Amino acid sequence: MNNKEPWLAVNLSxxxxxxxxxxxxxxLKGYILITIEAALIVSTVALWVQGSLGGFLTGFGGSILLVWNLFDAHSSSRSGNEDSFETSRKAGxxxxxxxxxxxxxxxxxxFYMxxxxxxxxxxxxxxxxxxALVLLSGSVAGAILGLAASIAYLAAACCLLYITEKNPLRYPLLHIKYFIAGMSIVTIITFSGALLVRTYIIQAYTLPTGSMEDTLLTGDHFIMEKLSYNNVDSTDPGRGIGHGDIIVFTPPGTPVQEHVKRCIAVxxxxxxxxxGEVxxxxxxxxxxxxxxETTYSGIEAGRIEGTVPQGKIVVLGDNRRNSLDSRGFGYVPVENVTGRVILLYxxxxxxxxxxxxxIGKVR
Structure with missing residues (x-):
């Protein structure tokens, strides 16, 4: 009889x-679960990009399915096992x-072992x-360290198979090889997928200042999408950036530090x-x-007066008394814009x- 390891089934699920x-x-149950979970993941990403609260609902549904699937995998694998195998399995x-x-x-x-x-x-x-990942977030070094952390995480899990009592009936080499291969493939796919999503589709961001009050507050965590400004007609001088869009960008002259402001003019x-008015x-x-009120407050006047040049935009913080924006650093090149804020989470x-x-809103 082909006995199954319940906790191996849980790890696979x-x-x-x-x-x-x-x-x-x-x-049949396995293929149905794979299809439903894949559909929920795609729906969640698509709804987040659209700025819809539905992304939270589909994401929550996917999480519930994941938890239920773990319990079901454990019970499904035990259902056909011999009593002697179950007794031996529970003994150590x-x-x-x-x-x-x-x-x-x-x-x-x-610790358990x-x-x-x-x-x-x-x-x-x-x-x-x-x-270290938090400190190096967004850099090449951070990406390399993230991959190293994933590999170390994988190694820490797999080494447990070798510090336990050697029992070829309980831990056949074929199972170990399949599990390590599966963990490796999923780790690489997950890391690569997350990197691609973060680079080209959506990215989480935290607001460090109060320059966008009361729309966004200090410490707000939000989702920024990048597709809107990347998939536009190359002849559009504004790259699809619209009036009133809340955007993430790097100001001219400061290529490292990103800001969050509202686009006022294209x-x-x-x-x-x-x-005091725009x-x-x-x-x-x-x-x-x-x-x-909107004033220059001692900043060199006239920096953004007149016609906005091609390939440039004007940005202002909603908190006009406490915002470093186009009144100080001038026009922002459209190529400096990273993405559009869509969802506060x-x-x-x-x-x-x-x-x-x-939660779930951005005015």
Whole structure:
């Protein structure tokens, strides 16, 4: 009889919903789960790009499916096992359970297997590498370190198979090879996919200042999409950037630091600032989002007066009294624009106050 390892099935389903069911011999259920999860992932990304709150709903649905799929993989694999195998399996430490715990938190599986020193070392390394990733986020060094962290994470999980008691009936070499191959493939695909999505489609971003109050607050976490400004007619001097878009960009002269502001004028527009108000093409610009009067406040006047040149835009922070924007650094080249803010998903201070009124919105 071909007995199945329940925690191996769980680990496979943790790679992607349905994999554990395929291993357990439940092919139809496995293919259905794979199809549903793939559809939910695609829908979530598409809805986020559109700035729709539906992306949260499909993402939540995918998470629920993932959790249920883990329980189902465990029960499906046990259903056909012999009683003697189940008794033997429960008698000692299960390396596949150790791997599952390590994937929840690196080092936890080692503690379970009685390897406390190694567990501490793995946990400290994991924390250190993640801290370094935060510091190097967005750089080539950060990408290299991210790949190294993924490989170290994989190695920490797989080594548990070799520190347990050698038992070819419990841990056949073929199973180990398949699992390591699967983990490696999924790690590479996940890392590469995340890098591609972050580079070309969407990216999470945190606002460090109050220059966009009260639309965006200090500490807001939001999603920025990049497709709108990349897939446009190459002859469009404004790259598809629209009036009122909240954008992420690098100001001229500061190629490293990114800013978040609102686009006020695009190529060909005529801009002027008079009596604390912005005038666009001769008409007063209605700005219900603006906080305070729009003045130069000692900044060199006339930096953005007149017709906006081709390939340039004018940006202003909504908090006009506390914003470094086009009034200070002038026109922004359209090629400096990274993407458009579409969705607010977190603000720690407000969440702690149980205030969810702004989540999923960007005015």
């Amino acid at each position: 943790m790679l992607f919903p349905g994999f554990g069911q395929l291993y357990s011999g439940k092919a 430490k299960d390396a596949w359970l150790g791997i599952f715990l390590t994937r929840i938190l690196p080092g936890l599986g080692h 009685g390897q406390a020193v190694r567990g501490c070392a793995v946990l400290v390394l994991y924390i250190a590498m993640n801290y 190529p060909g527009d005529i801009v002027s600032i008079k009596n 005038f666009l093409n001769g008409a007063k610009l209605e700005e219900p989002y603006a906080k305070g 977190w603000n720690t201070r407000q969440i702690l106050k149980m205030d969810f009124s702004r």
